[in-house]
Amino acid sequence: MKQVVVMGAGPAAVVTAIILKRMGYEVLVVGKARRTTYLEGASPRVAEGLARVGCRQALALLGARWQRGAAWGGEYREINGEHVIDRRSLDEALLGDLADAGVSFVDARVLSLSWEGEHWQGTAEGDSGESVKFKAGFLVEARGRNAPKYASDIYTGPLSIALIGSFQGRAGGEPRTLTEAFEEGWAWATIDSQGACSLQLIIDHACLDAPLNDLHERLRPHLSLIPQQLGPLLPLGPVMSRGIQPVLRGGLIDRTFLRVGDAAYSCDPLSGHGMYEAISGAFAAAPTINTLLTRPDQEELACRFYRERAQSLFHQRLDMATEFYLGETRWPEQTFWCNRQKTINAVSQGLSAASYAQVVSTPVVEDGLIVEREVLVTMAHPRGVRFVAGVEVVSLLKAIRAEPIEPGVDSLAQRLSVAPKQIAAALAWLQQEPEIVR
Ligand SMILES: Cc1cc2nc3c(=O)[nH]c(=O)nc-3n(C[C@H](O)[C@H](O)[C@H](O)COP(=O)(O)OP(=O)(O)OC[C@H]3O[C@@H](n4cnc5c(N)ncnc54)[C@H](O)[C@@H]3O)c2cc1C
Incomplete structure (x- = not known):
């Protein structure tokens, strides 16, 4: 099996490496462990992601959530609490989890990379100047926002x-x-x-x-x-x-290379999701790499999945941050505020109303691979929804539309081989999506 080298030593690198190792890959992480530190806030979704991948040392560090208050637009509000973490300690704990998962790690700065026809060749330098050479069949770029660019950026926001x-x-x-x-x-x-x-x-x-x-x-x-x-x-x-700058990088993926975490895209800090995006990006990167390495005939589908996911999430975060900026109206003439109140509705750019509430065939993750399946695209879920309460939502919609009178819950449950309460939950979800015609 081809060796995968992951470059970086933050959450994106560690989580990608651990998942790939569990999939059976030989993985080497070459990264410069963080030396400087500051505090960052983490939502419960970061904790969920770490728990899902089994990063026990990192999870133990999160501790209880701190109270959180915000004075914005002239009003004060108490909002959901957040975990507060020292980033160097978190990254050290993640490297501990990496070791526990049996992944080899070299603490070194990557200096050069070249494609040698059949594999990547890289050189790195350790703290005491020792040179490290590595070879990779697949290379993961997870060196954060300062990772080298190999293509022009697709989008850059205000710095x-x-x-x-x-x-x-x-x-x-x-x-x-x-x-x-x-x-x-x-x-x-x-x-x-x-x-x-x-x-x-x-x-x-x-x-x-x-x-x-x-x-x-x-x-x-x-x-x-x-x-x-x-x-x-x-x-x-x-x-x-x-x-800090919202950036969507070009050259996200090809047959032997993929960018993940901040190396793929970084968000405006006001949408506060950097660590979560890095972890969830790793969950998408691993099945994509697995598909590229085991089903080369599915290369186009895997690359499409990875690119579309990154672009869609990046634009969602961008819109979310802009909404927050628009919520503050006291200084519209100030450079900071007027530069950041402009980019609303990046998500819906290019999507007409007719693009919503449609069943489309799209790449999704299934059993550690990227496969093509039907999903329902709605305004609230532009990337599509496949399951609600464990029910395949497209099958449910088709079953309803096939009958002149809407079938009852029990009959739908029988037809789709799920429990009636799952059907009831999925129907309740469909009711809330205004643009769906049943
Ligand atoms: C000031 C600031 C505040 C932030 N606050 C928050 C917050 O409150 N909440 C939140 O969720 N996010 C926050 N973020 C964003 C968050 O830090 C990132 O989104 C997240 O760390 C991305 O993880 P990553 O693994 O992709 O990259 P990083 O965590 O940046 O990891 C990249 C790794 O690559 C290593 N590396 C770099 N160059 C090389 C090289 N040449 N060779 C080998 N290794 C290398 C680095 O040492 C580092 O270990 C903040 C960011 C900044 C700048």
Whole structure:
């Protein structure tokens, strides 16, 4: 069986490698383990993804969810809590899970790659300068947002800069996170019960007009909720900066190569899904690679699945972020806000009303492979829905449409070999999709 090499050492690399290993592939991960760190928020869906792949060490690190408040559009709301994690610790735990899964890992920076006619040849360098050479029948690019590009980007959005500062604030409260819009951008703060705070200010790159510490200090007074809740802030170290930009990369996939995680697309941080996208992208990457390696005649279908999935999810996230930006109307003239309130409805671009509520034949994942199946495309589910409550929704719709009078639940259950309560749940779902004519 061909060796798969996964380049990277973050969630996309680790989860892809573990799934491929379980599928029986010989997998080598070559990645530079994260050295710097900051805090990130993770939704319960990240925890679900980690549990699904059995990343016990990473899961144990997530801990309880922190309370979460947001001051946006002039209103304050308490929203679903989120896990708060130190990224370097999470990545170390993921590498522990990788080792537990029996996947070989080389902590090295990939320096060069070449296609040698039948396989990829790569070189990497370890911390003490030692050279590592590797060969791969299939190569997975998971080196994050700075992964080299081999084709032009399909979409790039406005570049934001996160200014990340650590502080000592007021101790004694419940751990919580706060999001707040301000004139030059928005802020995400965390404070634990000891008063340790992290404060990220996300601003337009054009605002980067002073040394980072000075800029952070100058912008902090523009916030109102966060300073009230965090108390006086004592800096604990220099402010760091990170670039953040919604980008959909070109050259996502071919017969021997695939990009996953931020190397494939990265979202606006306001849609807050980076880690989740990396993990769920890995769940899509593994069956795609399995199909390319075991059913080369299905190459076109597998590539189509992977490309369409990435494009559709990227645009959904883009629309979601734009909706949030449009919810803040106080500074329409400010560069940050007007540049980010433009790109609404990327998902529906090119799709007419007639494109919805249609049964289409499309590539889906089944038993670790990409196969073609019928799905129902709706406005809310532009990539199509195959199962609802375990019922094949297209078969259900066809069974209903075949009769002049809608058959009863029991009769449908019998015809589709499922329980009546599953049919009832699927029918309730169909009722909620307004554009479906039964
Ligand atoms: C400031 C900031 C805040 C964010 N906040 C959140 C948040 O709150 N919640 C959230 O879900 N997401 C957040 N994100 C996004 C999230 O960090 C990413 O979407 C996620 O980490 C993507 O995972 P990945 O595995 O694709 O890439 P990464 O996690 O970036 O992993 C890439 C890996 O490749 C390694 N690497 C790089 N170059 C090489 C090389 N040449 N050779 C070998 N290895 C290499 C890196 O060291 C790293 O280990 C944030 C991003 C930024 C920048």
